[in-house]
Amino acid sequence: NVLFFIIDDLRPALGCYDYPKVLSPNIDQLASHSVKFMNAHVQQTVCGPSRTSFLTSRRPDTTRLYDFGSYWRNHAGNYTSLPQHFKENGYFTYSIGKVFHPGICSNYNDDYPLSWSKPAYHPPTQQYKMKPVCPGADGKLHMNLLCPVNVSTQPEHSLPDIQSTEHALQMIKSFSMDKTQPFFLAVGFHKPHIPYKFPEEYLDLYPLSEIDLAPNPFIPPDLPLVAFSPYTQMRIREDVAALNLSFPFGPIPTEFQRKIRQHYYSSVTYTDSMVGKVLQQLEDSGFADDTIIVLMGDHGWSLGEHGDWCKYENFEVVTRVPLLVHIPGMTDAYHRKASKFNYIDLLKTRGNKIAFSASGPHSNGLVEAVDLYPTLAELAQIPIPPTCPENPFNVSLNQWLRNAKKIRKKYLFLEYDNSFFLTISAVSWKSAVFSQYPRPSDYPQENTDLPNLKDIRIMGYTMRTHHHRFTEWVTFDPVHFFANFSQIHARELYLRDSDPLEIYNVANLEMYSGLVSKLHT
Numbered sequence: 180n181v182l183f184f185i186i187d188d189l190r191p192a193l194g195c196y197d198y199p200k201v202l203s204p205n206i207d208q209l210a211s212h213s214v215k216f217m218n219a220h221v222q223q224t225v226c227g228p229s230r231t232s233f234l235t236s237r238r239p240d241t242t243r244l245y246d247f248g249s250y251w252r253n254h255a256g257n258y259t260s261l262p263q264h265f266k267e268n269g270y271f272t273y274s275i276g277k278v279f280h281p282g283i284c285s286n287y288n289d290d291y292p293l294s295w296s297k298p299a300y301h302p303p304t305q306q307y308k309m310k311p312v313c314p315g316a317d318g319k320l321h322m323n324l325l326c327p328v329n330v331s332t333q334p335e336h337s338l339p340d341i342q343s344t345e346h347a348l349q350m351i352k353s354f355s356m357d358k359t360q361p362f363f364l365a366v367g368f369h370k371p372h373i374p375y376k377f378p379e380e381y382l383d384l385y386p387l388s389e390i391d392l393a394p395n396p397f398i399p400p401d402l403p404l405v406a407f408s409p410y411t412q413m414r415i416r417e418d419v420a421a422l423n424l425s426f427p428f429g430p431i432p433t434e435f436q437r438k439i440r441q442h443y444y445s446s447v448t449y450t451d452s453m454v455g456k457v458l459q460q461l462e463d464s465g466f467a468d469d470t471i472i473v474l475m476g477d478h479g480w481s482l483g484e485h486g487d488w489c490k491y492e493n494f495e496v497v498t499r500v501p502l503l504v505h506i507p508g509m510t511d512a513y514h515r516k517a518s519k520f521n522y523i524d525l526l527k528t529r530g531n532k533i534a535f536s537a538s539g540p541h542s543n544g545l546v547e548a549v550d551l552y553p554t555l556a557e558l559a560q561i562p563i564p565p566t567c568p569e570n571p572f573n574v575s576l577n578q579w580l581r582n583a584k585k586i587r588k589k590y591l592f593l594e595y596d597n598s599f600f601l602t603i604s605a606v607s608w609k610s611a612v613f614s615q616y617p618r619p620s621d622y623p624q625e626n627t628d629l630p631n632l633k634d635i636r637i638m639g640y641t642m643r644t645h646h647h648r649f650t651e652w653v654t655f656d657p658v659h660f661f662a663n664f665s666q667i668h669a670r671e672l673y674l675r676d677s678d679p680l681e682i683y684n685v686a687n688l689e690m691y692s693g694l695v696s697k698l699h700t
């Protein structure tokens with residue numbers, strides 16, 4: 180079986196990704212039995228295009244989806260989706276919550292019936308996303324960004340991810356009644372996407388006085404403005420609008436920045452708790468040892484880095500995602516106990532940290548969200564679909580996994596040594612990974628974050644190598660889908676070894692012209 184968690188706007192702000200501020204014991208527990216990819220990147224940093232890309236294993240230039248305005252089968256090519264491929268190979272496939280981006284991107288039906296064995300489940304309370312349901316200081320309800328709630332006062336006395344979790348538990352129980360058909364279950368959680376609407380108890384885990392600010396909270400002086408996203412989606416929330424931020428650059432007042440981070444962390448911990456409940460059910464239903472589990476963010480999220488918020492960019496903080504792949508009998512062999520997935524309820528333990536000193540294997544190799552599809556196919560031993568003919572990026576993660584298997588044999592004697600952090604970094608993998616983001620103009624304007632296809636004039640292509648991030652913003656023709664690399668609007672080059680926060684754009688320095696020219700080629 181396959182259990183695929185896709186988490187909206189989750190950057191690697193997790194304990195297991197060395198982000199100790201955030202409490203994520205259930206995901207950390209999963210990580211301790213999984214391969215943890217330290218350098219996984221998505222192909223475009225916004226939900227619809229990213230999901231269509233990794234669910235078809237094709238880059239946005241092949242799905243031709245850069246906005247929310249088309250369905251790939253009609254608009255680009257009738258590509259077989261990841262769940263469709265499993266369905267056609269005998270699996271019962273089912274989607275809970277946000278997996279495909281809803282709406283026209285997935286034909287208003289989550290690509291049912293081609294991708295799924297029965298219609299997708301959407302939590303009914305998701306309809307309140309843009310509704311005033313957040314209690315404000317004035318005693319009234321508002322459409323706020325910061326929205327901790329007493330769940331029993333909410334419509335239907337629930338929240339979307341609580342409903343999706345309850346539904347997932349039911350489904351997994353029903354799978355255990357009849358084990359004749361393998362399943363591919365995708366569970367898409369809505370948090371930590373804005374608004375930060377979550378059970379208010381989670382906020383108590385994060386005293387405001389202990390919340391950090393971004394280490395690089397300013398717009399870098401050498402940043403081409405085409406790279407900047409004015410975080411419009413955040414500004415339309417009532418509590419943010421009340422700040423009277425100047426457009427496009429803000430800034431957001433420091434105390435409010437702290438609150439945004441506090442509420443993001445709380446939302447992550449709430450989501451972690453939902454993941455934990457699903458995993459516990461998987462184990463209780465007897466599936467823990469024959470289910471491949473994937474957990475991934477659909478893109479990252481900026482929490483004030485570069486003076487910026489949201490996604491809609493080409494920086495590391497938004498292209499990089501957590502990616503865990505649990506392979507029974509392989510990645511869980513290191514620290515095997517009787518049970519793998521015990522739900523950890525932080526609200527009961529009052530935030531007492533449960534440390535997973537035992538870490539699973541991890542890879543520092545550069546991998547991309549488009550690699551997931553062939554990887555899962557190979558792991559499940561179903562055919563790997565033929566490579567897209569024009570696509571030169573012809574790889575699956577399994578080369579790494581095959582090597583990892585050999586290495587595991589070599590290190591198997593360390594199985595019981597919980598303090599040993601197994602690092603597998605010598606295995607060579609991709610030398611570069613790619614993402615892209617469209618813009619309507621060189622200077623930030625109202626539709627900069629989410630331009631419609633017809634308004635796209637510039638495409639920012641970014642390439643992450645082991646030592647650099649290189650970005651070129653080039654003229655783009657949205658009618659012929661043509662990116663003209665002879666018309667460069669701006670370039671960015673960050674030397675990641677000395678500048679991991681991507682503050683100093685050195686693309687225009689004479690001493691790097693040779694490197695720029697090489698990366699351009």
Ligand SMILES: *[C@@H]1O[C@H](CO)[C@@H](O)[C@H](O)[C@H]1NC(C)=O
Binds near residue numbers: 252253257
């Ligand atoms: C795509 O292919 C499927 C068969 O795999 C077919 O049922 C469907 O109608 C096709 N859709 C389009 C838009 O061509």
Ligand SMILES: *[C@@H]1O[C@H](CO)[C@@H](O)[C@H](O)[C@H]1NC(C)=O
Binds near residue numbers: 329330331332
């Ligand atoms: C949440 O709301 C319910 C119903 O109004 C109330 O009984 C309960 O005391 C509230 N909980 C908290 C912690 O305020």
Ligand SMILES: *[C@@H]1O[C@H](CO)[C@@H](O)[C@H](O)[C@H]1NC(C)=O
Binds near residue numbers: 421422423
């Ligand atoms: C924002 O502008 C409104 C209307 O001009 C004013 O009433 C309010 O005090 C301002 N808020 C802040 C935080 O400056």
Ligand SMILES: *[C@@H]1O[C@H](CO)[C@@H](O)[C@H](O)[C@H]1NC(C)=O
Binds near residue numbers: 566570571573
């Ligand atoms: C892609 O992989 C297939 C199968 O391994 C191989 O036949 C083909 O030559 C490869 N194409 C490229 C461009 O490397």
Ligand SMILES: *[C@@H]1O[C@H](CO)[C@@H](O)[C@H](O)[C@H]1NC(C)=O
Binds near residue numbers: 663666
């Ligand atoms: C690409 O840009 C170059 C340089 O401005 C120009 O000469 C060429 O015509 C453009 N190509 C297309 C197809 O627009």
